[in-house]
Amino acid sequence: GENVEQHPSTLSVQEGDSAVIKCTYSDSASNYFPWYKQELGKGPQLIIDIRSNVGEKKDQRIAVTLNKTAKHFSLHITETQPEDSAVYFCAAGGLGNEKLTFGTGTRLTIIP
Amino acid sequence: EAGVVQSPRYKIIEKKQPVAFWCNPISGHNTLYWYLQNLGQGPELLIRYENEEAVDDSQLPKDRFSAERLKGVDSTLKIQPAELGDSAVYLCASSFRSDGRAVFGPGTRLTVL
Numbered sequence: 001g002e003n004v005e006q007h008p009s010t011l012s013v014q015e016g017d018s019a020v021i022k023c024t025y026s027d028s029a030s031n032y033f034p035w036y037k038q039e040l041g042k043g044p045q046l047i048i049d050i051r052s053n054v055g056e057k058k059d060q061r062i063a064v065t066l067n068k069t070a071k072h073f074s075l076h077i078t079e080t081q082p083e084d085s086a087v088y089f090c091a092a093g094g095l096g097n098e099k100l101t102f103g104t105g106t107r108l109t110i111i112p
Numbered sequence: 113e114a115g116v117v118q119s120p121r122y123k124i125i126e127k128k129q130p131v132a133f134w135c136n137p138i139s140g141h142n143t144l145y146w147y148l149q150n151l152g153q154g155p156e157l158l159i160r161y162e163n164e165e166a167v168d169d170s171q172l173p174k175d176r177f178s179a180e181r182l183k184g185v186d187s188t189l190k191i192q193p194a195e196l197g198d199s200a201v202y203l204c205a206s207s208f209r210s211d212g213r214a215v216f217g218p219g220t221r222l223t224v225l
Contacts, residue, residue, distance in 0.1 A: 004154075032212055043116070043203055043216030044155065089154045093212070099168060100214065102154030 002027040004092050006103030014111050019080055021106045023090035024072045030092040033066060033073045034100070038087045047088075048075070077108075085110045114138070116217030118204050124223045130192035133220045137185065137206030144181055145214060146189050147203040155203055155216075161187065162209060191222075199224045 003026040013019045025033075031052035036044035050057045050064045050073065057064050061080075066073040073092075077084055087107050093100040117136040125131050137144050142163050147155035158177065160168040163184035172179065176195070181187040191198055201221050205214040 006154075034213070036216075041218070043205075043218045046213055046215065049213065091154070099157050099160070100212075102156070104154055105152070 002030055002092055002099075002101040004090060004101050004103045006090050006106060008106060009104065010107045010109070012109045012111055013080055015080055015082060017080055019077045019084070019108055019110075021075045021088055021090070021108070022072060023074070023092075023103050024070075025092040025101075026071065027092070028068075028071065030094060032093050032100075033064070034091050035062075035064060035075050036089045036091065036102075038089065038105075044089060080110045082110050082112055084108060116204055116206055116215055118202075118217040118220055120220055121218060122221050122223075124225065125194055127196055127224050128193040130190065131194050131222060132188055132190045133202050133204075133222075135187045135189070135204030135217060137187070137204070138215055140208070141206035141215070142184065142209050143207045143212075143214075144187050145205040145207075146179060146187070147205060147216075149201040149203055149219065151200070158189070194222075194224045196224050198222060 006023045034049035037047045038044045048062050050066050061078045063076040087105045089105050090103040091100040119134050144161040146158040149155045159172045159179050161181045179189045201219040203219045205216040207214045
């Protein structure tokens, strides 16, 4: 089955700086890669996703890059703000509704 | 538009007792998921429904866990009997079958004493 590794497990950045979280996956058949943000006491919230037919996708301050050859994908947050503090999860799975395998999460702390 | 609704939000029970969780997905979403999230970990899929049909229940411990999605809308996840190791957050999510963009509910935090 799919195995997703996520790094780092914790990340602290100064407000206004950029944050990068990286994930690797094992199953070359995976072609859907979402990122979720989870705040304390809440369920995960989808913030951006990418499918394997594109290499990069951007939405305002958030971007995701995908390297299918190397089987890794990354989340980039620019101009970080205190409200970006949360736990971020990457996931990998098949197109449509096949099983998503999640990484172990990155706790991001933005230092004011 | 209302999101995914789960109840109860918190549940504390003694071991060996039964417990049930309820989920109401987003209107129109035909795919429903139950995930288990242990402290400090990512969600792990327990079961996935397409309408009324359970299409992936390979990770559901069937000796004590059961689930149903009657009429292809609401769903119930049951544990009987609960064990200490079942303490976790149980998340429900739903999506359109066509895009797989899962929307999660707030979860039910279960504590087994």
